[in-house]
Amino acid sequence: DAKTTQPPSMDCAEGRAANLPCNHSTISGNEYVYWYRQIHSQGPQYIIHGLKNNETNEMASLIITEDRKSSTLILPHATLRDTAVYYCIVLSNAGGTSYGKLTFGQGTILTVHP
Amino acid sequence: EPEVTQTPSHQVTQMGQEVILRCVPISNHLYFYWYRQILGQKVEFLVSFYNNEISEKSEIFDDQFSVERPDGSNFTLKIRSTKLEDSAMYFCANPLTRLGYNEQFFGPGTRLTVL
Numbered sequence: 001d002a003k004t005t006q007p008p009s010m011d012c013a014e015g016r017a018a019n020l021p022c023n024h025s026t027i028s029g030n031e032y033v034y035w036y037r038q039i040h041s042q043g044p045q046y047i048i049h050g051l052k053n054n055e056t057n058e059m060a061s062l063i064i065t066e067d068r069k070s071s072t073l074i075l076p077h078a079t080l081r082d083t084a085v086y087y088c089i090v091l092s093n094a095g096g097t098s099y100g101k102l103t104f105g106q107g108t109i110l111t112v113h114p
Numbered sequence: 115e116p117e118v119t120q121t122p123s124h125q126v127t128q129m130g131q132e133v134i135l136r137c138v139p140i141s142n143h144l145y146f147y148w149y150r151q152i153l154g155q156k157v158e159f160l161v162s163f164y165n166n167e168i169s170e171k172s173e174i175f176d177d178q179f180s181v182e183r184p185d186g187s188n189f190t191l192k193i194r195s196t197k198l199e200d201s202a203m204y205f206c207a208n209p210l211t212r213l214g215y216n217e218q219f220f221g222p223g224t225r226l227t228v229l
Contacts, residue, residue, distance in 0.1 A: 034216055043118075043205045043220030044157060091216060100145050100215040101170060102207075104157040 004088045009109040012082075018075040020108050022088030025069040030092050033064060035073045036102070037084040044087070044104070047073065078112045085109050118221035120206055126227045127196055135191045135224045137206035145209055147218065148181060148191050150174070152202045160204075163189065196228045 005023040012018040024033065034049040048055055048062045050071070055062045061074040075082055087107040119138045127133050139146055148160040161181055162169040168181065180192045193200055203225050207218040 032216070038157070041203075041223075043207070043223050044218075045220065046210070046217045049217065099162070099164070099169070100147060100209060100218060101159050101162055102147075102149070102157075102216070102218065103159065106156055 004090055004105060006086070006088055006105065006108045008106065009111070012075075012078045012110060012112050014080055014112055014114050015077055018078040018082065018110055018112070020073040020075075020086050020088075020110060021070065022073070023070045024088070024090045027068050027090050028092075031090050032092070033062065033068075033071045034089040034091065034102075035060070035062065036087045036089065036104070037082075038087070038107070039081075039084040044102075047086075078110075080112050080114065083110060083112045118206060118208065118219050120204075120221040120224050122224060123222070124225045124227070126229065129198055129228055130195050133193050133196055133226060135193075135204050135206075135226070137189045137191075137221055138187065139189065139206070139208040140210070140219045142187075143209045143211075145169070145215055146183075146189055147207045148189075149205045149207065149220075150202045151205065151223075152199075157205070160191075193226075196226075198228050201226055201228045 032049050032051050035047040036044045038044045048060050050062045064071045085107040087104050118140045121136045144165045146163040151157045159172050161171040161175045178194045182190050203223040205220050205223045207220045209215045210217045
């Protein structure tokens with residue numbers, strides 16, 4: 001699976017958009033970009049994923065650059081409850097024994113301030 | 115909203131004792147996973163379980179660990195002889211849908227403390 005690079009920490013004001021970047025310059029053609037988050041002391045939570053098109057769901061939007069070497073997770077109106085560690089994970093959706101094996105890095109600690 | 119449940123929420127044990135951590139998954143998906151997180155460190159993959167067999171395991175998952183599906187719905191993670199370094203949060207997870215293997219629903223975790 002491709003390696004990802006994320007800033008260690010970011011701050012955001014409550015009500016503003018939080019834009020979390022991720023670099024994945026070695027991503028291959030069949031690899032997707034997944035985002036998870038972990039609120040303190042809880043299990044990781046799936047947020048969104050995409051291959052090459054931008055994606056949006058009720059939690060967030062995912063913008064993937066045309067060359068697919070980087071992406072941005074956008075929380076449009078951050079709240080205090082969005083304070084968490086955000087993980088960008090790149091992996092294939094192909095079959096095989098590694099199906100669903102998530103490899104978490106250090107992620108980005110997002111702190112949302114009042 | 116359906117939930118993955120894990121019991122106990124906190125387990126304290128003496129070094130060398132056996133512990134069994136339990137999980138009730140959110141679905142009857144064929145895939146099931148265990149992860150652990152040592153305090154202050156990243157979440158680490160332990161083992162994947164597919165169709166009642168271990169599919170893949172990490173180097174952490176040595177002979178002291180075992181995983182079972184004792185009654186067709188619950189899953190267990192057993193550590194036969196606990197060590198101090200086994201102290202961690204243990205999370206189970208399983209996919210949300212049959213199509214999205216990488217979109218996983220995690221349980222709240224069991225905090226294991228080995229004294």
